[in-house]
Amino acid sequence: MKITIHTTPEEAKELGKTCNKSGHCCKYSGGIVLNEDIPRISTHLEMTEEGFKKHYLNQHTRFNTTHWILNTKKTNKPYGPCIFLDKNLCSIHEVKPLYCKVGTCCDEEVGDQLIQWFNIHHFVNIDDPVSLREWALSTENKKLIQGAHIKELLTEEEYNAIMTYQELQHNTKQEQHQKSHQEK
Known part of the structure; x- marks a missing residue:
């Protein structure tokens, strides 16, 4: 399937669902979290939405638009693994953000195209x-x-x-x- 700006979220999720469970995509950053992701994830974690934002998120701006980004584990480097990466697996896989569903674990070309799709639609x-x-x-x-x-x-x-x-x-x-x- 050819990815365009008209690709639906369902199609994007289907294209991005391939995961080799290497954890590579989550070792250098946390994923983008949209406002609509917050209730689902906070419920899964049995937290309030405000508590989830306070403990797990930071604001992140791209293309003059601000959303949230998952915190990373502290390292002595300017980057780090996603706070939810545990033994190379996502500990919130069932409820992970749309960004993580569409473009972080699939082959490089498709992943890049899906990140473009995400940026166009959300940033x-x-x-x-x-x-x-x-x-x-x-x-x-x-x-x-x-x-x-x-x-x-x-x-x-x-x-x-x-x-x-x-x-x-x-x-x-x-x-x-x-x-x-x-x-x-």
């Missing part, structure tokens, strides 16, 4: 010029999944305004529309 904000510029710069010379290139996400006019910094900050399309009508 890249189409209404935020900063988010779009950061996405464009980080993917400049990379092979992207269909529909993920900045020029596929925007009209040429929007692309030019954002990339030349005419559009500097977060304005929703509705605000832009209202502004253009006020100018007329």
